[in-house]
Amino acid sequence: MQRFPFAGALALVLIFGSAGSLRAEPTPDDYRKLNMALIERHVVPRYKALATATAAMSGNAEAFCKAPDAAGLASFKAAFLKSVDAWQAIQHVRFGPVDLFMRSMRMAFWPDPRDTAGRQLEQVLAKRDKTAIDPKGFADHSVAVQGFPALERLLYDDGADKALLARDDSGAFRCGFARAVGQNLKTVAADLVREWTEGGKPFAKLIADGNADPYRTPKEATLELFKSLHTAVELVADHKLKKPLGPVAKRARPKLAESWRSKHSLANVRANLAAAEAMYLGEGEDGFSAFVKNVAGKKELDDLLRRAFAQARETAASIEVPLSEAIIVQGERPKVEQLQAEAAALKAILAKDLTAALGIPLGFNALDGD
Amino acid sequence: MLNRRQFAFGLAGLAASPALPAWGARIEGVELILSTATHGANRFAVAGFELSGHVRFVLALPGRGHGLAVRPGTAEAVVVSRRPGAYLMIVDAGSGRVVGMAASAEGRHFNGHGVHSADGRTFYASETEIESGVGLLGVYDADAGYSRLGEVSSGGLDPHDIRLIDGGRTLVVANGGVMTHPDAPKTVLNLDSMDPTLAYLDATNGKIRTAVHQAPAQRWLGVRHLAVGADDRVAIAMQYAGPAADTVPLVALHRTGAPAFRFLDLPAQTLSAIRHYCGGAAVDASGTVLGVSCPKGNMFVFFALEDGRYIGKADVADGCGIAPASNGFVLASGVGGVFSWHPGTGARPIVGRFLESGRWDNHAVRMTF
Numbered sequence: 151m152q153r154f155p156f157a158g159a160l161a162l163v164l165i166f167g168s169a170g171s172l173r174a175e176p177t178p179d180d181y182r183k184l185n186m187a188l189i190e191r192h193v194v195p196r197y198k199a200l201a202t203a204t205a206a207m208s209g210n211a212e213a214f215c216k217a218p219d220a221a222g223l224a225s226f227k228a229a230f231l232k233s234v235d236a237w238q239a240i241q242h243v244r245f246g247p248v249d250l251f252m253r254s255m256r257m258a259f260w261p262d263p264r265d266t267a268g269r270q271l272e273q274v275l276a277k278r279d280k281t282a283i284d285p286k287g288f289a290d291h292s293v294a295v296q297g298f299p300a301l302e303r304l305l306y307d308d309g310a311d312k313a314l315l316a317r318d319d320s321g322a323f324r325c326g327f328a329r330a331v332g333q334n335l336k337t338v339a340a341d342l343v344r345e346w347t348e349g350g351k352p353f354a355k356l357i358a359d360g361n362a363d364p365y366r367t368p369k370e371a372t373l374e375l376f377k378s379l380h381t382a383v384e385l386v387a388d389h390k391l392k393k394p395l396g397p398v399a400k401r402a403r404p405k406l407a408e409s410w411r412s413k414h415s416l417a418n419v420r421a422n423l424a425a426a427e428a429m430y431l432g433e434g435e436d437g438f439s440a441f442v443k444n445v446a447g448k449k450e451l452d453d454l455l456r457r458a459f460a461q462a463r464e465t466a467a468s469i470e471v472p473l474s475e476a477i478i479v480q481g482e483r484p485k486v487e488q489l490q491a492e493a494a495a496l497k498a499i500l501a502k503d504l505t506a507a508l509g510i511p512l513g514f515n516a517l518d519g520d
Numbered sequence: 521m522l523n524r525r526q527f528a529f530g531l532a533g534l535a536a537s538p539a540l541p542a543w544g545a546r547i548e549g550v551e552l553i554l555s556t557a558t559h560g561a562n563r564f565a566v567a568g569f570e571l572s573g574h575v576r577f578v579l580a581l582p583g584r585g586h587g588l589a590v591r592p593g594t595a596e597a598v599v600v601s602r603r604p605g606a607y608l609m610i611v612d613a614g615s616g617r618v619v620g621m622a623a624s625a626e627g628r629h630f631n632g633h634g635v636h637s638a639d640g641r642t643f644y645a646s647e648t649e650i651e652s653g654v655g656l657l658g659v660y661d662a663d664a665g666y667s668r669l670g671e672v673s674s675g676g677l678d679p680h681d682i683r684l685i686d687g688g689r690t691l692v693v694a695n696g697g698v699m700t701h702p703d704a705p706k707t708v709l710n711l712d713s714m715d716p717t718l719a720y721l722d723a724t725n726g727k728i729r730t731a732v733h734q735a736p737a738q739r740w741l742g743v744r745h746l747a748v749g750a751d752d753r754v755a756i757a758m759q760y761a762g763p764a765a766d767t768v769p770l771v772a773l774h775r776t777g778a779p780a781f782r783f784l785d786l787p788a789q790t791l792s793a794i795r796h797y798c799g800g801a802a803v804d805a806s807g808t809v810l811g812v813s814c815p816k817g818n819m820f821v822f823f824a825l826e827d828g829r830y831i832g833k834a835d836v837a838d839g840c841g842i843a844p845a846s847n848g849f850v851l852a853s854g855v856g857g858v859f860s861w862h863p864g865t866g867a868r869p870i871v872g873r874f875l876e877s878g879r880w881d882n883h884a885v886r887m888t889f
Contacts, residue, residue, distance in 0.1 A: 245764055249763045249764055249765070250763050250765070252711055252712060255711055255712075261701075261704035261707055262704070262709070263701035263702075263703035263704045263709075264651070264653070264709065293711065293712045363765070363792060364764060364765045366789075366792070389704065389705070389707075393703055393704075403703075406703055511837065511838075511855065512838075513815060513838020513853070513854030513879075514838070514854050514879065514881075515799055515815035515838045515839070515840035515854035515881070515882060516797075516815040516816045516818070516838050516854070518706070519759075519797060519799055519815060519816070519840070519882065520586060520602060520632060520680075520882060
């Protein structure tokens with residue numbers, strides 16, 4: 151038997167949710183306050199953390215490639231995983247500077263069901279094209295090989311250690327390419343921080359003003375932030391869990407999990423859910439939760455969402471083996487199935503009820519077009 | 521394969537030019553609007569209703585439906601499953617019954633749209649070969665339970681809407697250009713190599729005559745939905761996969777043989793509010809007014825086909841389904857409600873509890889019989 155502790159409450163909200171509030175329409179200032187709190191406390195700090203982590207990793211890559219040894223490789227890998235964690239904590243933001251120059255895909259080309267990254271990486275490594283490891287030529291190569299998934303292959307594929315430590319031409323080229331990916335991640339992350347916070351028109355200011363394109367009203371920027379929250383949960387429910395799970399254990403597909411090579415799939419899911427929960431609760435104060443309670447006056451919805459996030463967090467924490475094993479191991483698979491169901495339910499509440507509370511109703515044609 | 525292909529197109533024939541062009545059908549008996557609907561995560565339907573609001577039938581679908589095609593000169597309609605789709609469902613709108621089902625071919629999925637040949641005997645569905653991502657038109661024998669006869673190249677990736685022009689001699693295919701995969705829902709997998717096209721195929725043999733490509737600066741502008749004017753001009757409703765901050769046109773016209781699309785102007789505020797996304801297109805019964813749905817902008821926009829000028833909009837929350845009516849258009853909302861629209865009157869709700877409560881999905885179509 152699976153439990154869905156908030157499913158009953160969800161039904162109640164679906165039935166009675168729209169009748170509750172007698173409050174006045176939210177004002178532009180209500181939206182502006184929410185936007186600024188999320189930008190200043192959630193988005194920008196996380197991009198800064200990403201820039202710090204990728205800069206450190208890039209340094210590790212430089213050092214390792216100069217004198218490849220086992221200790222250097224271990225440091226490189228540890229720095230890589232820290233960078234992955236930093237990316238997973240902000241990958242749900244798809245608007246603003248990350249939307250330009252295909253940066254989101256250059257950071258992480260995923261999902262990748264046709265293994266484009268793998269195929270193109272093999273080609274690059276086979277050709278040993280010098281332009282591929284030159285910072286200027288690197289960006290002209292396929293976006294699929296420019297980010298975390300390609301670097302994960304270089305560090306964690308079968309035989310990766312041996313190849314990187316071989317101290318031959320092939321090893322030197324692999325290392326050179328890994329270093330170039332690290333450098334690219336560092337550069338993109340630094341560009342993101344700069345464009346969010348500096349220059350004549352920092353993106354954070356465009357959102358704060360909310361009176362000209364791309365956001366002519368603060369409410370339009372709130373919609374973008376909502377979509378980021380929704381994306382975090384949707385990626386977990388529909389991609390990161392549902393696809394590897396498959397319909398039954400026998401048809402599980404572990405290689406559709408993200409970061410399965412580094413056994414980091416579950417860490418990613420936990421980081422994504424934590425990021426979504428932080429966005430909802432607010433980093434300290436003034437997240438979506440405060441708006442739902444204080445502006446929309448929907449305390450029951452706030453309680454429901456808090457419970458839903460907490461439940462998904464607890465379920466995610468209860469899984470004890472890597473995701474690629476959990477989806478086929480008898481005692482663990484039900485937990486993953488439960489987590490997927492909880493994430494899907496959470497997504498549904500966000501799409502229907504949180505949008506209503508925020509005054510930004512999104513129909514399914516708008517949210518899920520074709 | 522060549523034999524199958526020739527066989528398929530041999531059947532399509534040209535002997536019977538359509539007695540009535542699609543945009544000019546007279547109302548002889550019944551005028552029905554068919555629309556797909558989605559209620560919750562797992563309840564999908566197709567409904568047939570009259571402009572009075574009277575609902576003639578509601579039929580459950582085995583999965584989410586998308587586009588609909590009317591078999592010329594009959595009361596038969598095909599509901600095409602949404603990408604990555606697994607079925608065609610054949611409906612007799614006269615009796616309101618399901619009269620057939622067809623499954624997607626091995627290794628291919630439906631992309632949500634299809635069209636019959638002018639004589640109604642052949643059905644073409646836009647499809648994708650899953651592993652390669654190659655775009656196809658599947659060819660089906662409408663006289664034999666929609667059994668699959670073969671397939672031809674669609675002339676690009678991600679074929680979506682299909683229409684018939686030129687008295688039935690030419691198929692027009694919107695190749696969205698976006699590469700996807702069922703294992704990666706809603707993800708664009710080829711942003712760095714997108715090449716959307718509008719392809720014209722010879723309906724007698726399936727050969728691609730020409731393909732109009734987006735200009736390189738607009739390579740992220742997917743060609744997705746089509747409508748055809750009285751003079752066979754093709755109207756294209758597009759979707760942009762590039763950065764949200766870009767300003768790009770979204771509606772275009774194309775006349776056979778022209779080297780490029782002719783983009784239509786919209787007021788800057790309206791264009792911005794549409795948020796890079798058009799969901800469908802239709803031309804009214806007179807063949808002179810183009811309507812385009814913009815669900816992310818919660819509106820429909822209308823143009824005069826004569827000179828391409830913008831003539832107005834209708835604000836409809838999550839509006840996506842659009843079909844010609846005897847007078848103007850029928851507009852359907854994803855949050856409930858169906859409206860009739862005419863340039864003179866604007867949008868007026870069609871009264872009816874079912875229409876008002878329906879969650880109307882992407883597409884609607886008009887049929888008369």
